Amino acid sequence: MIIKQLSVFLENKSGRLNEVSQLLGDAGINLSALSVADTSEFGILRLIVSEPDKAYQVLKAADFSVKLTDVVCLNSPNVPGALAKALNILSSEEVFIEYLYAFSMDKQSANIVLKPDDIQKCIQVLQKHQLELVKASDLYKI
Amino acid sequence: MIWNEKIECASRDEMKALQSERLIDTVQRIYHNIPSYRKKMQEVGLVPGDIKSIDDLSKLPFTTKQDLRDNYPFGMFTVPMSEIVRVHASSGTTGKPTVVGYTRKDLNTWAEVVTRTLCMAGVHRNDMVQIAYGYGLFTGGLGMHYGCENLGASVIPISGGNTQKQLQLMQDFGTSVIACTPSYSLFLAEAMEEAGIKKEDLNLRVGIFGAEPWTEEMRREIESKLGLKAIDIYGLSEVIGPGVSCECEHQRGMHINEDHFVPEIIHPETLEPMPDGEVGELVFTTVTKEGIPIIRYRTRDLTRLIYEPCACGRTLVRMEKCKGRSDDMLIIRGVNVFPSQIESVLLDMSETEPHYLLIVEREGNLDSLKLMVEVQEQFFSDEVKQLEVLRKKITHNIQSTLGISVNVKLVEPKTIERTAGKAKRVIDNRKL
Numbered sequence: 150m151i152i153k154q155l156s157v158f159l160e161n162k163s164g165r166l167n168e169v170s171q172l173l174g175d176a177g178i179n180l181s182a183l184s185v186a187d188t189s190e191f192g193i194l195r196l197i198v199s200e201p202d203k204a205y206q207v208l209k210a211a212d213f214s215v216k217l218t219d220v221v222c223l224n225s226p227n228v229p230g231a232l233a234k235a236l237n238i239l240s241s242e243e244v245f246i247e248y249l250y251a252f253s254m255d256k257q258s259a260n261i262v263l264k265p266d267d268i269q270k271c272i273q274v275l276q277k278h279q280l281e282l283v284k285a286s287d288l289y290k291i
Numbered sequence: 292m293i294w295n296e297k298i299e300c301a302s303r304d305e306m307k308a309l310q311s312e313r314l315i316d317t318v319q320r321i322y323h324n325i326p327s328y329r330k331k332m333q334e335v336g337l338v339p340g341d342i343k344s345i346d347d348l349s350k351l352p353f354t355t356k357q358d359l360r361d362n363y364p365f366g367m368f369t370v371p372m373s374e375i376v377r378v379h380a381s382s383g384t385t386g387k388p389t390v391v392g393y394t395r396k397d398l399n400t401w402a403e404v405v406t407r408t409l410c411m412a413g414v415h416r417n418d419m420v421q422i423a424y425g426y427g428l429f430t431g432g433l434g435m436h437y438g439c440e441n442l443g444a445s446v447i448p449i450s451g452g453n454t455q456k457q458l459q460l461m462q463d464f465g466t467s468v469i470a471c472t473p474s475y476s477l478f479l480a481e482a483m484e485e486a487g488i489k490k491e492d493l494n495l496r497v498g499i500f501g502a503e504p505w506t507e508e509m510r511r512e513i514e515s516k517l518g519l520k521a522i523d524i525y526g527l528s529e530v531i532g533p534g535v536s537c538e539c540e541h542q543r544g545m546h547i548n549e550d551h552f553v554p555e556i557i558h559p560e561t562l563e564p565m566p567d568g569e570v571g572e573l574v575f576t577t578v579t580k581e582g583i584p585i586i587r588y589r590t591r592d593l594t595r596l597i598y599e600p601c602a603c604g605r606t607l608v609r610m611e612k613c614k615g616r617s618d619d620m621l622i623i624r625g626v627n628v629f630p631s632q633i634e635s636v637l638l639d640m641s642e643t644e645p646h647y648l649l650i651v652e653r654e655g656n657l658d659s660l661k662l663m664v665e666v667q668e669q670f671f672s673d674e675v676k677q678l679e680v681l682r683k684k685i686t687h688n689i690q691s692t693l694g695i696s697v698n699v700k701l702v703e704p705k706t707i708e709r710t711a712g713k714a715k716r717v718i719d720n721r722k723l
Contacts, residue, residue: 156673158666160703186675191666191701193675212705214671247674264673 150272151219152285153201154262157194158214161187169194169208176207181291182262184250195250197222197262199289219268222283223261223275227253232261235280239265242274254291294410294442295403298550299605303598306606310553311344313578318342318351321584324369327362328354328586348555348576349564353587359389359529367583368392375582380428381528381627388428391528392582398437400579401531404548405438408537411546411603412499412522414468416443419494421460423471423479424502425451430532431502435470438534444468451475454482465494472625473505473513473521477656480516490518499524501533503622504613510542523612529588530575536610544597544609551579554608555587556596559617570595572617573610591618619717621651623658626695630716633662636688641669648707653721660697662689665704 159165166185173180173196181197198204201217208215225231232251239246245266253259260283265271275282293299301309322329322339331352332338341350359367364387368375376395380388393401414420420439424431432450439446447460451471457479460466469476476498483490495517501524513521525545526533535552536545547554556571557564565571573590593616597609621628630649637645646665651658664670664685672678678701686699708715 154673156671158671158678158701158703160701160706165703188675188679191678193673193678195673212703214666214668214704216668216671216673218673 150221150282150284151268152197152222152262152283152288153217154220154264155196155198155201155204155208156216156218157196157208159185159192159194161190161192166194168211169213172207172211173198173204176203178204178207181288182250182252182260184248184262186248195248195262197288197291201289218264220262220264221268221271221275222288223263224258224281224283225261227255227257227259231259235261235275238278238280239263239271239274242270244271244274260288292410292415293604294407299407299546299607301550301606303606306549307345309550310578311346313550314345314348314553314576315339315342317576317578317580317584318586320369320581321586325362325367327358327366328352345553348553348587351576351586353562353574353589354585355589356389356529360387363387364390365392367585369584370394370581377433379430379433379528379532389529391430394581397531397580397582400551401434401534402437402441404531404551405434405534406441407548408524408534408546409438409442409444409499411537411539411605412468412497412524413520413540414439414442414444414497414499418444418467418496419447419464420444420468420470421447421449421457421464421466423449423451423457423469423475424533430526430528434526434532434534435499454479455486458482458486458488461493461495462488467494467496468499469495469497469517469519470499470524472502473500473509474503474624474653474656474658476500476513476517476521477509480513481656483516490516493518495519497522499537501525502625507612525610525613527590529585530577530590531580535575539601539603539605541602543601544611546601546605546607546609547596549608552577554596554610556594557589559591559593567598568595570614573613589617591616591620593617621649621717621719623651623660623695626693628660628693628695632692633689634716636692637664637685640684640688641667646704646707648715649717651717651719651721658721660695662697662699663702663707664699665707666701667704670701 179199184195186193247264249263251261319339374394375392377393380390422435426432498519498521510521522538524537526535536547538545553576555574559572573592573594575588576586577584592613594610594613600606619630648663650661682699689697
């Protein structure tokens with residue numbers, strides 16, 4: 150249930166994102182999901198990839214500051230109010246979200262990647278309320 | 292006017308005779324009172340009797356800032372504390388400051404040498420001198436103060452900062468001499484402009500500027516903006532404080548009060564004395580101080596000595612404006628900063644070797660310090676807020692260690708240029 154997300158430190162200057170995507174592409178690593186958190190001076194690139202450990206090594210070898218972060222991915226119906234429902238459950242059970250990003254693959258469902266403050270508790274709460282968690286192996290394949 | 296013509300215009304032979312007699316006495320006192328220096332002499336097989344004249348000076352071991360730190364606080368004093376009437380400490384900010392002590396005679400010597408430098412600068416007893424150097428542990432304020440009183444000038448002991456008050460008193464009291472750091476004088480000039488005060492509204496005649504490096508360009512700017520003659524004064528607390536040397540009205544090098552502080556120029560690496568007139572590291576031996584006499588103190592300032600007599604009539608040897616440092620010390624807004632201090636702050640936070648680059652700029656007239664820190668894995672967090680916290684923490688820790696503010700920028704690993712495996716730590720863009 151726990152997904153290894155790749156987090157990369159980037160300075161806010163041109164060409165950095167290209168370099169990361171080129172390196173991963175050359176290594177035959179596919180990207181499932183991607184998000185950038187940015188400030189005026191730097192950004193953090195967050196990636197779900199086909200082979201997190203290999204991607205980690207590739208970027209580390211190229212002198213990037215990179216780390217693997219545990220996240221979970223929620224599969225939610227692609228209908229209005231679905232995200233709100235899931236977030237309400239988490240907040241009422243006092244699971245706090247550090248950040249999230251979402252993407253939908255089709256009309257039926259959407260994936261929401263969550264970084265909770267307490268990942269074990271988050272998984273328990275979601276399972277208790279019968280919300281569907283995406284398996285790591287499935288997500289890496291997208 | 293020349294304050295002490297007998298000394299300041301002495302022949303070279305007379306000066307050397309005086310220095311020799313005083314050096315012999317100083318070496319005796321240090322040898323018998325300072326175990327750490329006695330040990331240094333014994334290591335090279337020297338006894339006090341081997342020092343027969345000033346020509347033997349180069350046989351003696353050096354003293355460094357580290358020696359003062361190792362003997363913190365009073366271990367290098369050669370008299371009992373009952374003889375010490377004042378202590379000062381340097382602005383050095385790594386761990387422990389360097390502490391110096393003065394006997395009553397030392398304070399008189401200090402007042403005498405500062406008085407001489409004031410006369411060199413063209414100050415006289417009718418002047419109103421505004422001392423805007425900090426008063427306190429720093430030697431600048433009190434050092435100038437007693438020299439001015441000794442001369443008989445009127446002192447305004449306003450100390451540093453409080454720019455509006457400085458301007459008000461300059462106008463109301465008719466200040467004719469200002470003593471402060473050169474960068475602060477330009478800051479005052481800017482504040483005057485903002486307040487609509489013209490240099491013609493003021494009575495300024497002479498400025499005595501020291502405690503930090505400055506250029507001839509700055510001199511021209513200060514002179515034109517403040518309408519005064521800008522004089523360079525040099526000193527360091529380990530030797531005595533301000534008054535070690537100062538320019539005369541000809542502004543062609545600073546006359547060293549060499550009957551008290553004997554200068555040498557050495558090669559900063561071989562440590563051998565350099566031929567006359569060549570640039571090297573300035574070394575001082577104090578030959579009259581009682582509280583903390585010091586032999587061959589390495590100032591780390593690079594300059595050269597000029598032995599030709601000056602047009603002003605003084606024969607005191609002159610030193611040129613310092614051309615840089617033989618170590619990596621930076622003087623930023625009057626504060627001594629070593630890159631190693633920044634490094635230890637970062638080390639405390641991460642436990643592994645940090646990569647960083649310090650960039651010093653002069654924006655307007657004030658120095659600014661930018662620090663680029665590579666975000667190595669030990670610093671990297673996946674969360675923006677953690678990185679912001681890291682940035683604030685570095686900023687805060689450096690500010691509380693160095694006492695100056697710094698603008699921290701987080702950069703990617705390996706973006707700071709390494710030369711031959713070693714990172715370049717400092718870029719000084721101030722063109723001093």
